Amino acid sequence: DTAVSQTPKYLVTQMGNDKSIKCEQNLGHDTMYWYKQDSKKFLKIMFSYNNKELIINETVPNRFSPKSPDKAHLNLHINSLELGDSAVYFCASSSPPRGRNTGELFFGEGSRLTVL
Amino acid sequence: GQNIDQPTEMTATEGAIVQINCTYQTSGFNGLFWYQQHAGEAPTFLSYNVLDGLEEKGRFSSFLSRSKGYSYLLLKELQMKDSASYLCAVVDSNYQLIWGAGTKLIIKP
Numbered sequence: 001d002t003a004v005s006q007t008p009k010y011l012v013t014q015m016g017n018d019k020s021i022k023c024e025q026n027l028g029h030d031t032m033y034w035y036k037q038d039s040k041k042f043l044k045i046m047f048s049y050n051n052k053e054l055i056i057n058e059t060v061p062n063r064f065s066p067k068s069p070d071k072a073h074l075n076l077h078i079n080s081l082e083l084g085d086s087a088v089y090f091c092a093s094s095s096p097p098r099g100r101n102t103g104e105l106f107f108g109e110g111s112r113l114t115v116l
Numbered sequence: 117g118q119n120i121d122q123p124t125e126m127t128a129t130e131g132a133i134v135q136i137n138c139t140y141q142t143s144g145f146n147g148l149f150w151y152q153q154h155a156g157e158a159p160t161f162l163s164y165n166v167l168d169g170l171e172e173k174g175r176f177s178s179f180l181s182r183s184k185g186y187s188y189l190l191l192k193e194l195q196m197k198d199s200a201s202y203l204c205a206v207v208d209s210n211y212q213l214i215w216g217a218g219t220k221l222i223i224k225p
Binding site for chain 1: 147149151153156157158159160161164201203207212213215217218220
């Protein structure tokens with residue numbers, strides 16, 4: 001069973017298009033995240049959702065919109081794609097640190113977006 | 117501002133030992149993570165330190181000094197499969213994760 005799964009794994013599209021990436025976790029975690037990793041390999045937080053409430057939105061253009069239908073899903077919708085949006089997008093989930101749980105993030109396999 | 121520094125790239129020999137350093141300046145501290153990321157794959161959890169000292173887990177150990185804002189990841193008996201990027205991340209006072217840019221470790225035979 002895959003703990004955090006995201007689809008599609010690869011996405012090639014033209015500038016100006018709209019696309020979505022889906023993410024699901026079966027770990028029962030309270031918080032889900034979207035990260036962007038660019039060619040320099042720097043992981044940048046985009047959004048996180050805790051029990052369907054947005055709790056982080058780090059200077060991300062409003063062309064990006066997260067949608068969480070329930071605690072186990074956090075989808076990423078991108079409007080009017082630009083060349084600079086090309087990157088790998090990682091979904092992740094975690095639960096609060098408690099006892100032996102360190103609160104570490106569990107990542108999906110990543111979705112490589114290429115905008116032409 | 118908040119800052120995490122780690123070397124961009126390191127090279128080591130199979131069977132040897134390597135130490136990857138991480139220094140941080142953050143608004144508060146609630147723990148430090150090390151993650152491993154192989155090329156084209158997702159980051160995976162390696163270790164977590166919240167108290168000073170050394171945490172050992174098999175061939176990997178992680179050390180923390182909160183007073184110095186410093187951590188290192190020690191990898192022993194290096195194997196070719198250890199070639200990867202190693203990411204340091206600090207939990208700040210708001211429980212937000214601040215990520216370093218990662219250290220690319222190249223293992224040579």
